[in-house]
Amino acid sequence: MSASLFDQLIGLSAGVLLLTSVLLVWKRSLVAAVRLLALQGAALAAMVAFIGVFERDLPLLAVAGLVLLLKGFVLPFVLDRSRIQTGAVREETPLMNTTSSLLVLSLLTMLAYLVSQPLLTLAPGPTTAAVPVGISLVLYGFLILTTRRHAISQLVGFLVLDNGIATVAFLTSGGVPFVVELGASLDVLLVVLILRVLGGRIAAEYGGADLDELTELRD
Amino acid sequence: MKTGAAFLAIVQVTAMVILSPLLVGLMRQVRARMEGRVGAGVLQPWRDLRKLFAKESLQAEGTSWVMSVGPVVLITSSALVCVLVPLVGTVTFPLVPDDLFVMVSVLLLGTVALALIGLDSGSAFGGMGSSRHMTIAALVEPTVLVSVYALSIPVGSSSLSLIVDARLVDPASVASPVSLLALVALFIAVVAETGRMPVDNPSTHLELTMIHEVMVLESSGRDLAWLELGSWMRLGALLGLVGSLLLPWGIAGDVTPLAILLGVLMLIVKLVVLGSALAAGEVFLAKLRLFRVPELLAGSFVLAFLAVTASYLVVQG
16 A cells, blocks of 8 residues: 555545544434444544554454444444434434534634644654544544433443544554453443443333433432 | 636626526426426526516615615626636636635625615515525635635645646545535535525525525516626526536636637536536425524534645645
8 A cells, every 4th residue: 555545545534534523413313323423433443444454464454343343333233222222313402502512613623633733743644644533533522422411422422432532542553452452342332231221221211311301319 | 818817707707697597597497397397498587687677677765875786786796706716717817816715705795785785675574684694694604715725725825726727637636535525515605605495495485484585575677687697697606616626627727719618618517517416406405494504504614624624634644
């Protein structure tokens, strides 16, 4: 793979990551959110695969397969099941309206670029140039976590956050050791599974998964 | 170069004056056919214009000179936009830069003229239309600026003709993520600016929803004809701008009869393709509630903004 093609491909996958997370904030439909999350996972896996092919790193390709399986298929599937179980279609009342959260997004992106400036000067290259995208994803994840009320949306926010952390890890260090990656992935899977069970129980108990309604204890 | 540029400017304005009513007619016809109607034919806007130009313009009592100056300002600004946008060729005047910022300010001049016409008669509807129009304009202009700015970063100049020239040399750059993001944002902005479907319904006269129609409600005869032609030329020029950026082929780099003829033919092809696509897309869309329009425009602004940040990403890498 030539260096210029590698540049283009990293730019493209970073662009897809950024675009899907913007659309995740833009769209309030939970169905679309699950699909976008799957697309984002696939883009992340593609990015890892590109790095693996470029650096001729065989374990990294295995990691890419793992990422694709987990973030592209398993987690969206689990989320979708959980969405069907709670019977929710849309995020009805986010704390912040779409227009202002989109504007906050652009501010967060700028912040990500400013914060990652030292990293960019440390080792200029196509992979470090895409690091701000990973940091933006982390910030977007926090934004979704703080402004959405529905349990599924919060899970989506958590997964965007995780995707952001993974993006930064792969871009800066060419990936973590396989065992560590496996452990982290299993952690995320476990958290999502637990939260899914919890969300299902909440929905079954109270007839909805709007977390803001759970402010007081009752019998 | 001056005579060449002047010739090209005359060609572009003439072409847009002739083509833009046909473009509107084509879009209405495509829509009508897809909705199962026969339609009035592609030439109908021209027949309307001919009829209106033959009529004197009546002005309501209490209206001021704005009512008669407004149409002139609008048509002038539209013609100027047609000169500035590289529709047929990229040869420009050395003194009048076809700069992005110049183009947006000229566009805004026409917008303000139209809004003043809506306000001048003092009717409640006109005022509402103007207010909505200005709200949308205030949200659209930054998107247009930022999205074309994103395209201008790799070229290193905000001159539209240089941007189109660079794309002509390197067509692969059209498909880069930056360019696609920016073009999507620009397209949404153009749809909003020209009052097309998800933002404004151009074929309705329902007072509560319309934006453009309500502002020209008090105009009649020749004035109305100028206003309609001016708005159609804006639509044509902006679609042509998207066409030049998306499909830069066939744009004349120099002033020779053959190159210009090819440029005009390609302009017709691009307008037909984009206009039919836009009209076909409109059939499947419902008008957005007015309060959700800022959402759409904020989205397109963020896309444009991301295009700018991503273009720095690629340049640095």
